[in-house]
Amino acid sequence: MAKLKMQNKWSIKLGVAITYWIVSLHLISAHNVKSPTALSIKEGSGDNSKGEETQLRNDDPEDLEVFRPTDKWQTLKPGHAVPAGSHVRLNLQTGHREVKMGEEEGLKHWSDGNGQGPSFTAEELKEALKKIKEGMDDPVDAKQEEDAVKAQFRPIEELKKDMEALDMLVETDVQVMRKLLNQFNNTNSTTDEKLTALLDLEYLVHQVDNAQNLVSMGGMQLVINALNGTDVRLQESAAFVLGSAVSSNPSVQVEAAEGGALQKLLTLLATQRPMAVKKKVLFAVASLLRHFPFAQSHFLKLGGVQMLSELFQTPGAETLRVRIITVLYDMIIEKELISQVGMDLIPDSSHQERLRQYAEVSLLPVLVEQGWCRLVPELLASPEHDWREKTLRTLLAMMAQCHTQYKQNPSLTASLSELQKQYQELVLTEQDVGEQDGYFGEILALVDSMVVKMQRM
Template structure:
């Protein structure tokens, strides 16, 4: 009896196992999601439910699409069971499926994936790229520095080699000494001397170099060249002189003491090309600028008369603006010092006032006809010339008013210019330029017309 019961229990256990296995086999393919892209056709082939000729390959996309019975799924695809429809669906995998995308789609997906890299991952990747040791020891740094030093030569070594080659960098003083020596050399040609002067002109723009030129005796060489028979040397020497004394009071004094003023006036008073006279006027303006003693000497030496004759010389139109500008600067400087230096403490301003007081500039300008000469610039079509003329006419108003009123051509010119600049100023205002250039010229015209009446 006991043996029979054992056999019956064994039989029941066997039947249960058989039923479980059958149930599992029946439903295994319906609920399994194969993330690794296994081929479902393998199971179906194993059961022999499909003919191999009927199998067709499923082409996945980025969207979920329904799988037909027997379709082969490419490796790397995602597969799921749609619980609402009971159908299997598949789509491309996020990584392995890239090879099935078109080029544009693949690049777009790669860009999206790249955005998911964290900063920490990038730092770790960079660390691996650079190497594991990102913090070299001081010993390693020292060795690297020594390695670099060994590849280059020291400054002392380079200097010694350059001395041996006579290739040391020269200072400006050394260059100027060589230039002056070359200028004084009896073997130097006129072209070489002109080249020397042009090189000096470049250097003496610096205040220190101009003062060094004086200490080396170069100022005498330059002023002596103003009397040279060669026109090119005269022009170049005047250019060097003007650059050296520009805004350099100590060099202005040296130039005046070396006779530069007389020689410049001689160049302006005697027949010379316009190019020479331009450079001479440039040097003269620099010499007289804020230098009352030089201005006093200029007037005493007949400088105003020289400029008046030069202004009326045929073919000297290019010099008119330079001449009028020089005179205007002299007038305004003298008026400024007269207003501030008369009641000032006995300092440099008072001394300047005393020097300016030695001559009367405006009466002399009126006597020598400048009240009628300056208005001639208003006929010019150039705005710059007109502006300079208007400034000078206003500056001379106190001694020229009567002559202005008796000059009918001046009144006509002013009336025509007023209408012209009213239109130009209106155009500026339309363009949003309230304080434009033409508006300033119009203000000068209005002021001049008002003071004439």
């Protein structure tokens, strides 16, 4: 037993001695290896000259061969340099160092492709340092570059002065409208200047708020008064402004009606004026009457339907005919729609008031009396599909009052028969290109409806 213990002691001592010996060999080898990050500078250059070396970070004059590791552990021989990022270990069994590629793959960035680290001559390094210093310490070039950049832009203070000189400061619509009204109302302004002011006003009053501001600034009355002027160009432009201001703007409609706009507009329609003027006047009349039963009732009392009838039959006014029947159609449909109250609608006091006002608008009897049952069918002879569509819709809207005169009108019957054949062919053409519910089909439905209703009555 004692002998066995003695043998174990000697075995332990022998193992410790061998371990110390291996570690000593490792330290000696590591001392002789050049640092992988050392940078060497070769003095001079030439094919036959080895040159002298200056060590920046290591005094060892020998150039170490760079070992190119892989992803496997390999034995590192003496005199081999290890690239940065590599993994190194000491094999305690063999006493040799082993190396493999690191995760960062520093070798890819450090190596020049031939397994050699970068080296520079003294002249190359000095030249590079000189260029870096010149780039950092050249205030003349920096100043020239700064001046070149400044030359491309103007100072902000100079821009502000130019804007003030050109009066380009931002103005609100109200400020612009006030200037335009002053320009229009100024006795020293020329006709062209007044026309320009009206044109700009027309653009602005399309907005509901601007149209209401026109009223509050007294501009509406100025525009209405311009309808009485002697210059037809000012009359045309004033009617254009008025029609745009009252369009879909109930409060402005009321102000225009109370200011006497409707009577002045109808006077222009009834007197000798260029068609361009009457076109704008008709636009203003239609905008003022739309969804405004008070104005519609006033229109009937002033003989508006008679004035439209005379204009409809005036030679040279053919382009206005479809506009005229559109005004009449809108008035008829508005009254019908508001009278058809659904069961789910709970009428309020304003609705009851509108019903009362529309009840005072007896348009259809006036249309029959003044011959519109005969005038409207004439537009079916137009080659324009849009005109035919609007004419058919107006004829259907007047059917209840005009059915007898329709049946006694042979030209109307012939026109409907011809249109029926024509649009049946056009519908087939639409269907051939994949349009099942096209525009021609819509017109054909109107023609068929006219034919059926005339046969039943």
